[in-house]
Amino acid sequence: MNDPIISVEGLGKKYLIDHLAQRQRYTALRDVIAEKAKRLIPFRGRSSQESNGRPRTEEFWALKNVSFKINQGDVVGIIGRNGAGKSTLLKLLSRITEPTAGLVRLRGRVASLLEVGTGFHPELTGRENIYLNGAILGMTRAEIRRKFDEIVAFAEVEKFLDTPVKRYSSGMYVRLAFAVAAHLEPEILVVDEVLAVGDAAFQKKCLGKMREVSEAGRTVLFVSHNTQAVQALCTRCICLDAGLLVSDGAVQAVLEKYLTTITPLKSTWTRSAPGSSPVFFERIDATLKGRQPSLQLSLESRLVCADKCPDFLVAVDISDGLGTTILQALPAPEPFIKCSEGEYMLCLEIDLPPLIPGRYIADLWIGCHHTETLDWVKNAVELMIGESPTVGRSYPHLPEHGHIVPPSRCHIRQMARVPA
Numbered sequence: 110m111n112d113p114i115i116s117v118e119g120l121g122k123k124y125l126i127d128h129l130a131q132r133q134r135y136t137a138l139r140d141v142i143a144e145k146a147k148r149l150i151p152f153r154g155r156s157s158q159e160s161n162g163r164p165r166t167e168e169f170w171a172l173k174n175v176s177f178k179i180n181q182g183d184v185v186g187i188i189g190r191n192g193a194g195k196s197t198l199l200k201l202l203s204r205i206t207e208p209t210a211g212l213v214r215l216r217g218r219v220a221s222l223l224e225v226g227t228g229f230h231p232e233l234t235g236r237e238n239i240y241l242n243g244a245i246l247g248m249t250r251a252e253i254r255r256k257f258d259e260i261v262a263f264a265e266v267e268k269f270l271d272t273p274v275k276r277y278s279s280g281m282y283v284r285l286a287f288a289v290a291a292h293l294e295p296e297i298l299v300v301d302e303v304l305a306v307g308d309a310a311f312q313k314k315c316l317g318k319m320r321e322v323s324e325a326g327r328t329v330l331f332v333s334h335n336t337q338a339v340q341a342l343c344t345r346c347i348c349l350d351a352g353l354l355v356s357d358g359a360v361q362a363v364l365e366k367y368l369t370t371i372t373p374l375k376s377t378w379t380r381s382a383p384g385s386s387p388v389f390f391e392r393i394d395a396t397l398k399g400r401q402p403s404l405q406l407s408l409e410s411r412l413v414c415a416d417k418c419p420d421f422l423v424a425v426d427i428s429d430g431l432g433t434t435i436l437q438a439l440p441a442p443e444p445f446i447k448c449s450e451g452e453y454m455l456c457l458e459i460d461l462p463p464l465i466p467g468r469y470i471a472d473l474w475i476g477c478h479h480t481e482t483l484d485w486v487k488n489a490v491e492l493m494i495g496e497s498p499t500v501g502r503s504y505p506h507l508p509e510h511g512h513i514v515p516p517s518r519c520h521i522r523q524m525a526r527v528p529a
Contacts, residue, residue, distance in 0.1 A: 112216065113178040114296060114328050115202065120211035122172040122197050171197040173352045175211070179330075179345075181296070184323040186343035186360060187332045188367055193349040195332045199299050202330065217296025217328075220246050231275035235266050235285060238274050242289045256292045263318070264288035265311075284311055291318045298322055299330045316342055336364050336431045340508070361508050365430050365468055378489045386483045387415045388448060393473060395490035402463035402498035402516070408490070410455040410473065412448070420445035421475045421483055425459060430468035435512050446475075463498030463514045465506035 172194040179185055187195050200206045202213060203221035229238045239260055243253040261267055264284040266277075274282065290298065300319065319342060323329050333339055339346060339360065346363035348356035350370075356363045378393040392411040399405050408425065422445060425438040438459045446455075470491050476482040497506065498514045506514070 113214075114181040114183075114216045115177075115179040115330075116212075116214040117178070117202075118176050118212045120172060120175040120198075120201060120213060121170060121209050122194075122201060122206070123209040124169045124171060126167045126169050170209075170352050172201070172208075172349075175349075175352075175354045177347060177354065177357055179328060181217075181328055182323060182326045183345055184319070184329045184331065184343045186339035186346045187330060187349065188334070188336070188339060188346060188364070189349035192351075194352040195349055196301055197352075198349065199301055199330065199332060202297075203299055215297065218247055218293070219297045219299060220290040220293040220295035221299040229274050229282065229286065232273055234273055235270045235277070238285070239289055242286065243293070246290060246293050246295075248293055252293075260285075260288045260292050263292070263314075280311070287315055287318075291315075291322065295327065297328045297330070301332045312338075336368070340364060340431055361467075368430050369468065376490055376492070378486060384413065384484060387418045388421060388475060389413055389484040390473060390475070390486050390489075391452070393486065393489050395471060395492060397492050397494075401494070401496040402514070404461040404464070404494070406457075406459040406461055406471070406492065408457040408459070408471065408473070410457065412453045412455050412475075414448040414450055414453065416450045418448050418450070419477050419483070420447050421477055422446070423455065423457070424474045424476075425457060426472040426474070427459075427461075428470050428472070429508070429512060430470065432470075435464070435469070436462065445477075463516070464494050465508065465512055465514060466494050466497060467508070467512075468493050 175194075175198065187198065189195050197206075199221065201208050202215070203219055205221070229242060233241060239257065240250070240253055243256075244250075248256075261270060264281075264287075266281055266285055269277065269281065274285070277285070287300075290300075298319065300315075316338060319329050319331065323342075323344075329342075331339065331342060343360050346356075346358065346360040347354060348363050348367045356366055376395045378390075380389070380391050384390075389412070390410055391413050394409045396407040396409075397404055398407055406427075423440055425440075426434055427436050427438070428434045438457075440457055440459075468491060470488050472485070472487045473489050474482065474485045476485075
């Protein structure tokens, strides 16, 4: 069996955080001089402890006891809250900083794209920075020359190739930086959330390039808050929280666990302040009834209507836990809902199709003629489906095969033999 291309064992990174004795909005020159004097004059009993008992320095573990192995050709998404340790992990794997504890083994050349403009000199032109950045990433001059036209075409900066990069926009910076890193043909490509700087078309182009890199048998580590991009690109997912590895496995399972952690399931929504529309939702309650494959979603919505309330329609959008819309329910009043001034209870009953197990979200909308929105509550309520819609199924449903399992039938009949 081949050795893993990345092996991480007990990895940790510790920082020391300084605390001021007195927190002020600004620091005057006399404060700086006084602080310097205190450090010069020995004072018995003085230590790293402040007079109020708070330590002057504090240990902070950005990453602690993280272990995992990644095989060649894996595309691994790394997710987590801000400050979870994702960027620190990539910096350690890219050998930008040294670990405090643990061990990292890498087999192959690593190309990293961690921050906009990393490895670029602002006074040099785009052309010169391609050679500079390529050399920093480990490309030979001959390799850069051979890939030069391809890099420029991918980055779409031909017009500004001989312009100093200090005049580039952040989007141009990241296009050029990603183009150089992706065309290095590394065994390991490390990409941080920096792709969020680019526009939608370039993000799609970058995801396509990373998929191309992975299909060539290279390894990709991809940090992103875009769960749909992680789901579309990655074959495995790692979740970090407060510097610890809390989940590692199949993409869908790790993403759903992560989303459930950051936003607990809610079956009730309540408006915090009165709405300004002639009619608006004040409260929404959701209940699941029945069993798979015949589930029914019941939504009870308290509506508040003003004196002059137009006739309106209601719609319910249901999406999966990653934000992809699965279906839209359009209850058909005849022809519209009519309300005068007052409060009403709107009851909606939706027969759900056989859905694969997972977390689903309902948005509620009311408006006139499908063109004028009166109120729209996004991510109003959520529901968790745990049962399989297929009786007796023992292996898990995968979202890439679809979210809905429609009723279906299969018949077979033997054909009559034709005499020879």
